[in-house]
Amino acid sequence: MSSRVPNELWLEIFQHLPTDTLKNLALTYHRFQILSRSFIFASFTFHPYGIYTDEYRENPPLLLPPAAAVASYLERLDFWTSDEIAPLVRSCRVDPWYAWRRGDCVPTPTPYLLRDAFFARLGRFSLERLHAKTLHFTRAGLAALCGLSLHHLGLEMCSFPTGDPGRASLALSIPSFTFQTNWHPPFAAASWVPRLRPDRLRVLQISADPAFLGDLVHDAFPRVQRLALTLDPAHMPLNLAFLAKFPGVQVFRMDAYHRTEGPLPPMQGAGIGPALPALKEYRGTYQALPAFLALPTLARVVTSCSAAHLAAALHARPPTSVTALHLELDNFDAAALDPICAVFPRLLELRIKITFAVAGDEHAIPSLFRGLAAAPRVPPGLACLVLECTFAYPDGAGAVPGLPAVRDALVARCPRLTSLWIDGHNFLLQWRKAPDGTLHERALDDVVRLHQPGAGGVPANLGTWLVIRREAVAAFWDTR
Numbered sequence: 338m339s340s341r342v343p344n345e346l347w348l349e350i351f352q353h354l355p356t357d358t359l360k361n362l363a364l365t366y367h368r369f370q371i372l373s374r375s376f377i378f379a380s381f382t383f384h385p386y387g388i389y390t391d392e393y394r395e396n397p398p399l400l401l402p403p404a405a406a407v408a409s410y411l412e413r414l415d416f417w418t419s420d421e422i423a424p425l426v427r428s429c430r431v432d433p434w435y436a437w438r439r440g441d442c443v444p445t446p447t448p449y450l451l452r453d454a455f456f457a458r459l460g461r462f463s464l465e466r467l468h469a470k471t472l473h474f475t476r477a478g479l480a481a482l483c484g485l486s487l488h489h490l491g492l493e494m495c496s497f498p499t500g501d502p503g504r505a506s507l508a509l510s511i512p513s514f515t516f517q518t519n520w521h522p523p524f525a526a527a528s529w530v531p532r533l534r535p536d537r538l539r540v541l542q543i544s545a546d547p548a549f550l551g552d553l554v555h556d557a558f559p560r561v562q563r564l565a566l567t568l569d570p571a572h573m574p575l576n577l578a579f580l581a582k583f584p585g586v587q588v589f590r591m592d593a594y595h596r597t598e599g600p601l602p603p604m605q606g607a608g609i610g611p612a613l614p615a616l617k618e619y620r621g622t623y624q625a626l627p628a629f630l631a632l633p634t635l636a637r638v639v640t641s642c643s644a645a646h647l648a649a650a651l652h653a654r655p656p657t658s659v660t661a662l663h664l665e666l667d668n669f670d671a672a673a674l675d676p677i678c679a680v681f682p683r684l685l686e687l688r689i690k691i692t693f694a695v696a697g698d699e700h701a702i703p704s705l706f707r708g709l710a711a712a713p714r715v716p717p718g719l720a721c722l723v724l725e726c727t728f729a730y731p732d733g734a735g736a737v738p739g740l741p742a743v744r745d746a747l748v749a750r751c752p753r754l755t756s757l758w759i760d761g762h763n764f765l766l767q768w769r770k771a772p773d774g775t776l777h778e779r780a781l782d783d784v785v786r787l788h789q790p791g792a793g794g795v796p797a798n799l800g801t802w803l804v805i806r807r808e809a810v811a812a813f814w815d816t817r
Contacts, residue, residue, distance in 0.1 A: 351376050378425040381417050381462070384410075384434040385452035385472065387442045399433075400442035401450065410451055418458040426462045431455065432470035432493075449473070456481050467491070474498050479507055483532075489513040489540075497528035509533050513540035530554060541583075543567065544592065554582045565590035568625075580612040589613060589629075591621030626650045630657050630680070638681075641665035644673040651680045661686040667694055670701075671708025674715075684716040688723040702726060702761060706738040710746030719751045726761040737764045740780050744768055 351359060351373055359373040387400040401407055416422060456478035467482075468491040474482070476498045482490075490511050509532045516526040526545045533541075535558045542565035564586045568576050580586075609628045619629040623642035627650055629635060638659055642650075644666050659681050666673070669691045678684075691705075709724065740759065744766060748754055757768040769777045 348375070375425050378417070378422050380428040380430070381426045382430045382432075383414065383451075383455055385431060385455055386448050387434045388471070389435070398444040399448035401445045401448060402442050407450060411454060414451075414454055414458060418461045420461075423458075423461040424463045427464060428466040429462060429464055430468045430470075431472050432468075449475075452478075460484050465489070469493070469495050471495065483507045483509055487511045489515070491515040491517075492529060493517045495529075507532065510537045512537055514538060515542040517544040531556075533558070536560065539563070541565070542590075554579060557582045557584070559583075559585050561586055563588045563590075565592070565620075567592045569593070577608045577612045580609075583613070585615055586613050587615055588618040588620070589616055591619070591625055593622035593624060623647060623650050627654065630654055630659070633658060635659055637661040637663075639663040643667045644669045648673060648676050651676045654680045656680060656682050658683055660684060663688045663690075665690045665692065667692050669705070671705060671712055674709060674712045678712070678714040678716055682716055684719055686721040687716070687719060688725075690723075690725040690727065692727050692729055694729040703738040706743045706759075710743045710750070712750075715747075715750045717751070718753050720753050721756040722747065722751070722754060723758045724760070725758075728762060737761070740764065740766045744778075 354376075356377060359377050387402070388397045389400070402410075417426065452473065453475070456475060459478070459481040462485075464485050465488045467485070467487055467489075470493040472478075472492075472495045474495060474497060479498050488511070490509065490513070492515070494517065509529075511533070514529075514533055516529055518526065526543050530541075530543070531554075535556050538558050538561050540563040541558070541561050542563075544565075544567045561583045562585055564583050566576075566589075568591055610632050613632070614634070616629070616632055616634055618637040618639070619626070619635060620639040623640045623646055626638070626640055629638075635657065636659060638661070640647075641664070645668070647664065647666065657680055660683055662677070662681055662684055664677075666689060669689065681687075706724075738761070743759065744757060747757060748768075755770045757766065759766040765779075765781045767777075767779045771777065
């Protein structure tokens with residue numbers, strides 16, 4: 338029968354199988370062996386050298402294992418870069434191994450033996466993604482890197498070669514680039530970003546010392562659509578010239594470098610609109626939220642803070658055109674919903690994830706949900722509502738609210754509601770209205786029983802359903 342099944346269908350099935358199952362299939366049947374190879378050898382991990390786990394300083398000594406182990410690693414590299422295997426490798430991760438015990442590996446005068454062998458063979462792979470951590474690049478390594486046809490390149494604390502030739506000779510033609518560092522030069526993004534081709538780059542993420550941002554970009558990157566940066570919200574005016582190099586950005590994520598209390602003064606938001614004229618989505622620190630809410634193009638906001646800080650950030654703000662809002666809040670109560678609805682009256686999607694950080698706060702859950710259902714102001718066009726309660730301490734579980742009453746009140750208040758998800762760790766409700774008007778609902782008022790031995794009356798597949806549905810909601814809201 339298997340001979341009648343096209344290879345395309347088998348490939349579709351194989352991509353969902355774990356690696357061990359694929360290996361067993363490969364050993365069982367020759368045809369499966371050929372098809373499964375593209376999955377078994379899709380990802381390659383290489384460790385060019387090691388560092389001690391207790392070395393947190395800049396430039397820790399590089400280590401190599403005994404000579405016999407080095408020879409084994411070189412044999413493994415030869416296998417993966419062979420003519421038969423290398424074309425199958427689409428993803429590669431290069432990072433050091435961490436020596437837990439002193440004496441497992443020792444500093445050596447030739448720490449780059451494995452690294453140089455890897456650079457010499459890098460061009461044999463058919464890589465789409467490459468992630469490197471603490472990798473010390475040479476000019477030969479940079480040349481090999483620039484010769485790849487990557488879709489994504491991620492560098493974490495990677496040094497740039499000294500004595501580098503001009504930009505025109507070696508350029509990174511990649512759509513997506515991520516750079517992370519905790520150290521100063523030579524571990525700075527200022528050496529790498531000028532290598533990126535403006536006509537190819539679509540996604541850029543930089544997590545580095547903001548002091549270097551002024552040196553990163555001299556040319557504009559008009560095709561970048563997703564941008565993620567680490568910035569100091571208090572110095573936003575200094576960063577506007579840098580942001581203006583990315584006029585096509587639609588999704589901007591901002592991580593705070595310095596934690597400052599309270600929102601930014603409104604005057605510090607001036608200039609965001611001209612710098613990011615196409616921005617549709619803001620993700621990041623609440624301190625900069627007032628500056629971005631003034632943008633007429635903004636449609637989606639994702640942020641996290643306390644309810645008090647959110648109220649301060651929204652204070653006296655005029656209504657916005659934002660249609661999707663994702664909040665992760667501490668110390669939330671129903672009264673905080675009123676300023677949210679006042680500033681975001683056009684919401685179609687609203688997700689509020691509430692964290693209870695103090696034991697005992699969970700007892701207020703029933704009154705919290707009653708207050709939410711009876712809130713004086715609710716966006717009239719709301720179509721999707723997600724309310725989640727999580728606990729910062731083990732085995733957190735609150736009193737169960739009256740789920741039917743909460744559902745009825747919210748459905749009555751929001752006539753356009755088509756999807757409702759209420760997740761309280763030990764209670765859960767999923768309600769959905771199909772396009773033809775059919776209603777679908779699953780509710781659990783004691784989820785904890787699913788994880789207890791011998792839970793009577795609980796269907797065998799209910800726990801699986803719960804996990805699947807929670808994963809689906811998480812995927813929808815990009816919370817993985």
